[in-house]
Amino acid sequence: MDIFTILFIVVLGVLYISSRISQLEKKMDLRMKRLEAFITKDKHDAFFQYEEEVKDELKQLVKDGENVKAVKKAREHFGFSLLEAKQYVDSLH
Template sequence: MEYVLISICLLVAIVVFSIWTKMEKLEARMKGMQTTIDQIANHLDIPENPINDELRKLIKEGKDIKAVKKAREMLGLSLLEGKEYIDKLKMELIIRR
């Protein structure tokens, strides 16, 4: 009986590890694709999303949480994606100074 339980636990661990590695690969591919999209948009002079101006204003006012909430509502992002989006805008503001 113990061998069956150990075998099941080992199988579950292998499946979880496999899914985790695939997710990591997908995230890396998505980041690469986003970089390519950003480069294309810059090259073609495509204007950025108009919501960014409002988000930058909220960031300058120190209302990061409201900025994340607004980004999530307007862009359909998850909480983590919204936080990363706002962090990226914050870094751009710091670099511009």
């Protein structure tokens, strides 16, 4: 292997790790906002209102039989893992 191949592999690894860290930071930020809204139970909290809007949208998708789309949307909006999103959507029935 030459030096350029090794350098290329290292750069790709760094980019992947950087991307993954960014995703995890976003997920943690969403979870912290959700936790803060739950703890304070502040009905005027913007995140709480946003969550209610998404929840209504998810309920409609479930009602229409679009469970897969509902799980995908829950993952996108709340940063859930696949299992967490599935459990969340199942709790909306």
